[in-house]
Amino acid sequence: MNISYDWLKEYIDLNVPPEELAKYFDQIGLMVESTREVNGQTVYEIETYANRPDTLGHLGIARELATLFGLPLKMPGWQLSELEQSTFDLIDIQVLDSQLCPRYCGLVVRGVTVGPSPEWLKKRIEAIGLRPINNIVDIGNYVCFSLGQPLHTFDLNRLKEARIIVRRARKGEFIRTLEGQLVELTPDMLVIADDSKPVALAGIIGGEESGITEKTTDVFIESANFDPVSIRLTAKKLGLSTDASYRFERGVDINAAPLGARMAASLLGQFGGKVSRGLLDVYPNQRKPRSVPLRLKRISELLGIEIPEEFVTRTLTSLGLKLNEQKPGVWVAEIPSFRVDLEREADLIEEIARFFGYDRIPSEVTPTRSFELPGNQEQDCLWLLKETLLHYGFDEVINFSLADPEKEKIWQTGYQPIELRNPISSRTSILRTSLLPGLVENAVWNYNREANGVHIFETGKVYFWEADGQQGEELHLGLLTSGLKEQKSWAQPARETDYFSLKGAIEDLFFYLGYEAPAFEPEDHSFFESGQSVKILTKNETAGYLGLLKPEIRKAYELEKLAYACELNLADLFDRQPRAFVFAPVPRYPGMVRDLSFLVEAQVNFQAIDVQLKKLNVPYLERFEIYDRFEGGSLPAGQISYSVRFFFRHESRTLLAEEVERAMLNIISHLKSTLKIQLR
Amino acid sequence: MSSLPEKIEQYRQVLNDLAAKTKNIKELEEVKQAFLGRKNGHLTLLFEELKQLPPEEKRAAGIALNNFKMEVQKTLAELEEQCLRPRAEKTVSDLTLPGKRIYWGAPHPLTLFQRKIEKIFVSMGFSVEDGPEIETDYYNFEALNFPPYHPARDSWDTLYINDKLLLRTHTSPVQIRVMEKKKPPIRIIIPGKVYRRETADPTHLPMFHQVEGLVVDRGITFAHLKGTLEYFIKALFGEKVKLRFRPSFFPFTEPSAEVDIECLACHGQDSQCRVCGGTGWKEILGAGLVDPQVFKNVNIDPEKYSGWAFGLGIDRTAMLAYEIPEMRYFYENDLRFLRQFNRR
Structure with missing residues (x-):
């Protein structure tokens, strides 16, 4: 998200120079990826988080800074020059699916002259990295990047029967988007339709046939709120991602819709536009603000530092929360609709920590009550x-x-x-x-x-x-x-x-x-x-x-x-468990060594000899090793010569030569009978 | 019967013959025994004989015998020296030629670095845990408080096997698996491979390594998270390294933080620095207090217990530590790269 220093000043009287602002952003978790100059204004590229759609507009960012610096937030008023006709006379709105479209606001503006935007507006549009198109499109973007409320503008005269129906798409319906892409619609998708067909993919992109042209004079401003999951599923399915869908899938402030419409209408007044009387506002199921309990004690329990009560109330109030004290140190906080992320006590404690400053929280080693035995x-x-x-x-x-x-x-x-x-x-x-x-x-x-x-x-x-x-x-x-x-x-x-x-x-x-x-x-x-x-x-x-x-x-x-x-x-x-290791006594009596060389048929492999020798269980035989092997040369074909060295030892006395000779005879006779060896 | 001087002469001959044949200490020992043996040694017997001689012969024979004794001792000493002296072919003519060295293989740098990390945490009483790389959506996302269809999932681009299974995008699912079967206190780290659907660039690859840390106990605070991670980072990068904690967002922690260390390449001095992009800081890990919803998902009461968790990319941190510019070096397995790391 690109944030312009000049634009912020519409909402807050910053007393920090542009070059110093970046470090304050970082401090409250609005990570500045880069800072650059665009048309003589400082623009910060800020990493925003998926749970903070309120930071996708300059107003939301200004609110964060106002809290950090203890400054008031300025809210400009938006004057409308009005028509005789009421909005109802000029357009007919039906919202058929209030689940997917919980709120729909609109105003009609007539007599607008489409043309290039004035310099101040062009500068704003360029600051956020977009290209100025014309005054109507630019105003839409200006409102969107101010409030985080996406707008859509229709050419009123291109809407059949001047009718807007918010409904699910029908099987087999198509829409050609503003980008010229033909999209097949399915009944899980929400569309804005006129009397005959879809004219916009709700909350994602408008249709080409109802869009603003050079000749447009009468404009219908849509400032609505759509269900985040529905928008996300449709956008994903169609592979479309727009500034509007990006905001709606994160959750747009349900109460920003009226202001969005008024702000755009007021700005269009600068280009000859006169606004219909009475904001059209379809909002059947009014949402109550969320209430979240907060305990002062819990703040220090989780952060590891006592935070002054005054700091807690001042910070949360500045962020737009209403604190109702239940008893000393216990509040119920009423959450403003633009903060969709604040749902639990822990979320409020994060806000307090963020503005208190992570660097002011002490560093302590994690205490331990017990150690685990080394495992794994x-x-x-x-x-x-x-x-x-x-x-x-x-x-x-x-x-x-x-x-x-x-x-x-x-x-x-x-x-x-x-x-x-x-x-x-x-x-x-x-x-x-x-x-x-x-x-x-x-x-x-x-x-x-x-x-x-x-x-x-x-x-x-x-x-x-x-x-x-x-x-x-x-x-x-x-x-x-x-x-x-x-x-x-x-x-x-x-x-x-x-x-x-x-x-x-x-x-x-x-x-x-x-x-x-x-x-x-x-x-x-x-x-x-x-x-x-x-x-x-x-x-x-x-x-x-x-x-x-x-x-x-x-x-x-x-x-x-x-x-x-x-x-x-x-x-x-x-x-498998490896065998537990225990020490074996070091030999105290001398061992005896005997060598044996023999011929055996080539198909007998060493493993066969090894198996036979181990099977025999020769007394006092400590181990044996093969120390020579060859074939060919002077040997008969198909024969292999092996030389094996045997190590004998008795653990508690010196061995007698006869004992070893007897063992060797035993070995030889066993190998002769089982493997047909011939001594060399 | 020959006289004593004649016998001396005979034994001198014997001595010379034996000396010529003696090649080693064992043979020398036999010669020594033959002449100096306490009972039957030639010299011993000759001295016995000397005692029997009449006094007029005794003097001259005594001198001759003593001379012979010295001669025997000298010959034996010379023989001993000769036996111990190495043969010519066993000596080195150029002592400056290179020595014979034995090659030890090199551990992979990621193994080496992971082990460093493990050692630090094990010394703080953590145990090392492990879990599957093929995960379910529940363990990888839902239990970690990622709602279905939430854009938060976009930062964790996922390689899917089917509707149910995916390649874990972080080591965090093992947190859930451990908390499901173990009651607090818990102090674990979880190193392992993770996968993202990312196109390769110098700092992104579809597979990399992470280490996750988790502490759950009564009274665990954000201050404990800070203190422990500071200790860890200083143990890894040295006492003087500067670091900062920034607020951030992860669905499974609240409050969340990211930790940056000062750029080790430019120390904030180079506005064009390729490592830190001129910011002077490098993000190395994400952390936070365990989100209460995560505790609820594993039936741990968040009012009784609290905890902290962190996740760190092993590859990227090793890149910082060893000043490796591209992550792909780790997986090319070029021996000229790998073998630098046997200098542990």
Whole structure:
């Protein structure tokens, strides 16, 4: 909203120079976005709030300043030069829907000469950022930006049968607006009609056929009040937003309508206009002023400072409220009709705080009666997870949750995606069902910008429709590793990332978070190269997948380099309690180590050996490690050589060599019978 | 049976042979034991033998034996030094070459900044809460005192899924969810992603991060809101930062305020400043006392309890703190940008 310093002076004798006014506006919550000079007058662009339609006119702003500075508000009188005829003789008004049009005022002005506005009016119009059109249109805007009361002016002679009917539109009716747009109307829309058809979209825009032209001499001034919700729904539906609809949908002062009509009529008198006798005012259900109780005690209870009673009464009275004292320190406030926002005691207390000044309210630390036990394990787990991955050299990324349905199709994530009804673009029209597409895009972005390796992770939600039609959100972890992991240096060669670097990070993630080690089962997946991915299982439930991204996906994103990726469902994982940590005694007796090298058929994977060894439950076996593996060379085809190191220990004595030899024989015979190993 | 001087000569030979073969401390220890062992060490035995000699031979042999003892000690000392000294290939010829460093990944700047904020509030006894990003109209608007069809909704441009569901436009719905299940006192913050139907520009994106704070208890005042937020902002931006509270409007708070901090780029000195537009102030958060209607919507008696709430854009505040000119940098995930933030 543009506010002119000169215009304000019509209502208040400001004693603050224009350049100092901005800081006072800010102080009472009328935020000045910018200040500029227009035609030698200072104009402030003020941010107004949706609940304060009274600040959409200079009068309302002047009232705020009058309260702040303790100055009186001036109300100019509007003289009318009158015709012989009464308004009733000149126009017939019927309001058929007083729900949507609670008040309708009008006056007829005859003998007006349409022409350019005088300089003072042009200056006003330019100040608010509009272009002067002609005296009639400009007067309408002048009244609107003075009182916040939108007006509409009709050419009386273009209204059929000089009749105004305020009704809902009929099915199949059309109107051509003043802007030349042909609009189809529906019965939920309120129109102003003449005897035959709609001549204006009530409270939004006028019709072309009834509008003012160069030749207009007789004018009907409409100064009405319309239902905010109805105006908003119609304006939204038609995609129209005008200065009038902007005000009506916020709630125009029901009592501004008569003044609006008088003010416009009086101004038209300057251009030869004579005004019909008697204001036409259809206002069937008169509104009573709202009453709001106010307790002095409550003010200090909420603001944290005692505010003098005199300040309270002076401020609210200056804002137009009537205070009726019930008993000392307790009032019932009668709210003026222009303040549609003041409904509860808290609203009045805000007014007092605003004019008292937020900077004069003290600053105190919020007292505490009790502390909650530190909770929300998920936040802690998430941070620990991030720290672990950062330690592994993964950088953290954050991608948009909005995704491209075409691109996401390639992945076949298996989730039913959620579509947006009003997306910003078709490329951001669904919610992501996987974190990996974003990570692949990040890899491509960085490869195109000097990177020779990308190792990144993201934690965030994926979204989908559940089988039962409910919306689902699930916290995931996505990882991607591609290209050089270590750069070549004078001291060491370059190292490429690989499958096991990623798998190791995942294994350690479970370890550091205190969860049981997951199982990795080779299984094909739509993201990955056939035979090059594993399913990650915790407690026999699928927690995620890890593998080498398949070429079709890399091709779709133009990712030339190989990339390994992993996606884990963290929601399920974090639901589980990690094992409580307790210390284990440090060994006091020496352990013994034995190595075993053997050949096994290639189809037996390490996990099979691992499972058999764990199943055996060998006494005193502390742990075992695979320390060598190879195939080919001098080995028979289809055979793999493994070397495993076994660590034995007794917790309360030194082990005997025979005990260890017996255990090794047990291991060997078990592996021979179950996996057909051959010792080397 | 050879004489003592002959034996000394033999052991000198043994010593020299062993010294030539000794490569490490363990082997050296064996040599030491062989010569100096208390029971059977060569020298120990030789001194035993010396005691048995007739006095006329004793003197000359004694001198020879003592000399040999010193020789043994010297050889052992030399051997020890030799064993401890690093081999040539283990020494560095140019000590100024760059060291081997281990790369730590960089946390995302928004994670880093969110964590800073969380730490400040957690130290004041707040707990961190969380809620869904897909919300209903009720939680996102109605329960927060946005009437249906009210223009107040225009400032919260919404991405809708259907008539019932939308992407939350702020973290405030979590306030409602927490107050529905928990009785006061409540002291929480709620960080998270929020969505607006906005066309991208340097300070607007369709997705960004917010943190919401909520306190509900008996006797909570506007002064408490001011004091706590002042502490928070100073903890975040430093003790000297200037700030101001301005009246504002939010449907879910009354009275409402916006908090500005002085422009960290120009400190109000540049009328053409690109960061603050020359006003000298940057708005960083919205706040206020919880609106009584919001309390009624969650069955908390506004006569018994009062509370304050605030909402802050994490992205925009991080932009101010790190002097980042465009919000999109956060979501491009350019490693040359991200990796600056591993200097935590």
